Amino acid sequence: MINTSTESIIRTTSFNQPSSKQKRLPILLSILFGIIAGLFLIVVIILAILFGHEKNKTIRYSTTPVEIPVNGTNDLCLSPYCIKAANYFLDSIDESVDPCENFYQFSCGNWIKNAKIPEDANSHNTFEIMQLEVNNDIIDLLSSPVSNETIEPNAIGNARRLFSSCINEEAIEEEGIDVILSFINTELGGWPILQGSTWDSSTFDLTNLLTKLGQYNVFTLYYVGTYPDEKNSSSYCIYMGQGSLGLSDRSYYINETGITQAYRQYMKNIALALTNDTSIIDNDINDIFEFEKTISQYFWTPAEQYDQIQDRTNFSNLSSTMNTTFNFTDYLQRIYRFGNVSLIDTDIVTLTELAMLRNVSMIIDQQSSRTIQNYLIWRFMMNMIESMPKKFRNIKQEFKKIYDGITSQKPRSIKCATFVTRNMGLAVSKLYIGKHFDKTAHKESTEMIQYIRSIFTDMINQSIWMDSISKNVAIEKIRVMSQRIGYPDGLDSDNITDLEKIYEEYNFNSSYIQNVFTIIRLAAKHKFQILREPINRKAWTYLNPTDVNANYRPWFNDITLTAAILRSPFFNKDAPKYLNYGGIGMVIGHEFTHGFDSIGRQFDKDGNRIPWWTNETINAFNEQKKCVIEQYNNYTVAQIDMKINGEQTQDENIADNGGLKEAFLAYEKWAQTNPNIDKKLPGLAKYSAEQMFFLNFGKIWCSKSKDQSEKNDLLINVHSPGEFRVIGSISNLVEFDRVFGCKPGQGNSRINKCLVW
Template identity: 55%
Template structure:
């Protein structure tokens, strides 16, 4: 994945889909960007289109320009299409020519843009992904919901999720329900009327109540830890432990059961070590939320402290992301029949799993495979749970459920959450409701949304050129394998076979391009929504948990899109399927435009394609063979040479410091993405060079940028897609809990290792942006 997916509060999968490269969870997908899951913390997207490409000599001028090349005479070397003018404006508005590209290419390519960019109050970052996600959401929610106070937004799309006043019988039921879900989410009046009562009724009748609200009246004799854990899991709320279905890494043709640690309210255990503004804000969040709901406030202060102290205790044993990466060999494969002896926990996971899967009418047998990770967490926390009072456990587990539901109730409660978000994320106001709702519907009913999007806005011919680019870059990566000096012939042959076997999914699954909506309707058959958003959310939680459990007995379809939808700005590599995916959402400008000069396309989407291909051969993807099975397919000599080369990458990035917050980059934690960034840049540039060799002098230059060669323009566009401005809080969470390096080091790290960058810009090894001892894996 190239960019962190910011998951809405109620992303509803029973086991959270972790899509970065090294998290041992489901589904196993590698991507080009950041991914840390915020339960109850939504990362807002900015409405302010401050990226220069959104303003191209005036929006009205652009609308009047046609899309044909304008030439002064028959020998013009300039590309003056609307797209080329827009791309030129973007780059000119980003580059800081007072900086030497050989000293700091990030500051050179992004400096002016960073100086002129302001992070919106409802966001914690501003970059090209934010802008494109906003553009997609504009398409999804329609013009009537867009905040016109921000005139720089390019309103390209109309109302996909707005319920039509006409009785269009041709609209699939799945789409109608997606529209109903959206309508209920933006209806503040209806939310005000019933959401609190619906939520509290659910807590009291299904979860056994929330003691913090009831004071001494709560009866601990009714407490049943196993039953509460089961009920929360039934509603896609994994607290303390996770349990669910994923592909068996040892046999990618079948599904397996996964158990492991759940997440923490503050994500990373480092937050709990010392008292800080974040821990104070977190406790205040719990307290204020409870005060707003309570009928008896007599025990709230004590309960808040107990909730936090319990979470602080289990955080002691919670594995950090880096530990999950370096200790992946401690994950065990067992079966239901042998699980109890294999993990040796006081909590009866076998009984829990049998009861959990029965909720979806799936009866487990002794031979069902179970993958267990974070074993010492499971053992230690099971002992801690045994020693806790019913009140503390009930309070904590219901709090974690409520924390993620704060956004579905009236604004006064969301304001309480926003006060916490301001400290934890750096966002000062709540994200515009329509945008938040669009993201929620898109993540939960993304294929219904995509059906509308691709029919109305996606250039389907773009798929053809994208596939050609994928083949070209794949061929260059195969050449890189062939030219490697550290692999023996057997390992080279196997690596080439794997590269050739990579399946590419481009744009959207084929069934969405068909007038027959049978599959779409089947997938969402039980998704029937009404005007009550709180009820709709609870139904969504339950349905998606059920779906995750049911797939244990279903045949795997390698053409399925698992864990992501076409209407997302990202790209993915799935080692279990050995496939790469490029959703329709990323196949738009400035990443890709079918009539753009090829140096722009290869510098943007091309490097992303190369990145995803390289993921199949990084420290994690390289553990899987061409069929997606986790087996050792490299010989020991080659594996040893690979480890030496990846150590160079680890050491290089360990030496980078994020000066904004004075924290070092974790080279071990980010190694897979750094390997992919370096390999992807190299493969894409080689593919562009081959294209220019065949199509000599075909690429025209951009107005105002004629002094730069086409090869330099390749690197300029590569650099620009990673320009990013972030709040201190966002950067801190990124460094602690993400497998991707901060943006500036994605640019600096890969270009400083690439001799072709030195040649193109005339850099000498030893300058700031050119390493003397370059790190090369691929």
């Protein structure tokens, strides 16, 4: 992926993980401003060209003047899009910096100087800005009245009802938390921290509790899911591995810090908001934290999860494989029965982080039932707080101020649009693409894919570390790699049968908390019942069309470009091709390359994780990637004085490097076939088309983050920070050196290039 969007068990490669950061403008004012600005531009351009007597005249679209030479305008693109794009760059570039010394500062210096991180965010970047625009569009679509002549699918009607119940703050306050507390007491065995000494430990049943939580998609200790079998991608199998931690990464538990103090205070404040009996709250909280601290040392980090050897067994052999007192066989039987699936002896179970599963089970044996019950209900409450009245959300916000530096909550409408989209993505996407997707993007991105596929094939052929056998099978894999562009086939048609079938059980009313329980229960049920269903390679999984993202699915050997990422600055039908190739072209190359990174290269053309390269080529690949790992290990994020983990980020770095090279060479090939078509941007005429390719790539990664956000990302994100996604990639390209006249060893140009692809 171009950004992170993964679950702990199965790994897809994603381009980015956006979130929304800015406040929305009223749509009518936006439209009016656009019209006035457009008319103003036309008038100014005409006056500048017809009446200017000086050497240069300027037009202003934003804060930066765009120079329009009176003579020789034939090679300039003066369309409204190009003028807007020119200002986009001129507001960002810092020309006091030599691009050969620090291309990131050259591309982003002025943007970084002027950009402000919104109070409801911990960072600010292109993806977040784009996702905010999409979310605002979704808000308008879900809240706008439906005309009497329109007959909408039931799925969309229910998406509207879910959104309406989510934004109805008055009803949420009135309903309170009785539904949640009743569920905890009647279904989960109660929360001891609220019941004090009256909690009855004799009723504790760990297997039953974990099963109930799993039915509501809560997997704290052990994660269970159904995914394509990595050894046989034509069928599903069971995956089980580590759950999650309240503080995300085990490093947070090593020493007492402001974050650990805030975390315990978070627990206490939630408990105090629910009970007047404070006699043993402090003791319970201390036990909860110490238990989580103890198990945290066995949780694998993202870096440790690379190239781990997965344990694969039959269901009949699970007990002997696990060798624990906790009955994992009984647990899986119960949880899959919720999806109306009866497990059989021959069902395949893939175990990840097996040592963690065993160690945590051993620790549980040594803990009191009260502590385990308290901890698991606390983690359930953490998941539910966004569905609770405002005072509970405010308590969470106090913790987030310390944990990730976010000082205020996002608007409720943004949160609700995100929630509905995450849970009813295709229903929302049908509305979105009908109004906001330009189908030109499908045709042009398909053409770009073919150019980039051809270039990557050439790169494989020219590789000096692969033998001929491995080259041939790698070329065949890239040849058959398929693509999903924009949205699923048929989503834009009048035939709604498939959409209605997907959401036939999704029926909502005015009670938000009841709707939340319904939707997470349905999501969990689907996760288990698909075990017996046939694989649908065309199904959209892990990404929604409204996510500003892209990904590669190794078990299906395909790439996905969402409708939401096929927009400026990644793509625009009116943009010069050098901008599109520097934007979405690099994304396409990035996802292609994931098929041949440390993980992707283990899957053959059919998506099966089997040896398909020779041992000599595998060993050579591992030698090549060492250079990339060491390169990024030596980058330090100056803002917090922490180094990047090159092991953890290796695949995304390999994909960035390969994707940028593929996109650049593909643009050159396109330009040779289509000479003299691309025109220059006003005010930027001194830059060549090839330089503008790199400038768009650099500008996309302009980013500002708060200190704690940077630290969290370095601990758990498999992507490098934006600055090093730019510098790391261009430093290995001789093509960049040629285009900007850089000398190897100068600034951000490496002498010894790290070349995997």
